[in-house]
Amino acid sequence: MVIINNFEEYQLYVGKELGQSNWHTIDQNQINRFADATLDHQWIHVDEERAAKAEPFKSTIAHGYLTLSLIPHLWKQIADVRNIKMEINYGIENFKFGQAVLVNNEVQLKAKLKSIVNLRGTVKVVIEAILDIKDQKKPAYTGDVIFLYHFA
Template sequence: MSETRTFADVEEFTAAVGEPLGTGPWYEVTQDQVNLFADATEDHQWIHVDLEKAAAGPFGAPIAHGYLTLSLIPRLGADIYRIRNLRMGINYGLNKVRFPQPVTVGSRIRAHAELVSVTPGAQGSQAVVRWTIEIEGAPKPACVAETVALLVA
């Protein structure tokens, strides 16, 4: 794990294109989170919320929704890097998302971030960050995603 990397501004952040931004600390995924996410999205599939059935199912335990894992990127990334002198950062989209391995409830995950590109535009700069969400002790990552954010200075 590395310390939080702090950039003075978008220009300094842009200079880091192609570099790893760092790795965050481990974070435990709980059943309470999964249940709340199921309620928020109305996705109550048994593999997420039925503890008995999920324990006897293909993963041996309940699993987090893939989109829950994806939605944790802002939380996991907060300990990796920050940019000062920003008015705001806005989610602009995703270029690619894959979920190679499910996250069983009680697992610990962490994020690795790499700055792929920063492109100036009329409303701000578009930053593409490649995230790899690792599961402690697992051979494959839980999620690999390229996020696109609009950075407004």
């Protein structure tokens, strides 16, 4: 895990890999809870029997937005940004889904610091995020995550 105490330390990582999270298994219970929370009960996510018979996956798949919603949790396993008054999820850009995440797949977030700028006390950070699927060549997605930090 990378420990970052201030803007100057953060700057040292521009263009560098920050690390990777632990592997996280997305099980059917998590998919069902996400479906309930988002009111997205499309059968490909929640109907295990029907999905088992359907091409091309032969199983349920995680919602794409479920995999995106894991970013804050997985990011905390990569970087410990300290001495902040506030951290804000500011945005996501250029995200592309490369491959579906099947039920019980394990996923891992990889992060690289693309840019950092101090905007009069608010630090804007752009992280290149890649969500890998264990034993798969193509990632679930790639894109940029933007955080705003207010250091103490």
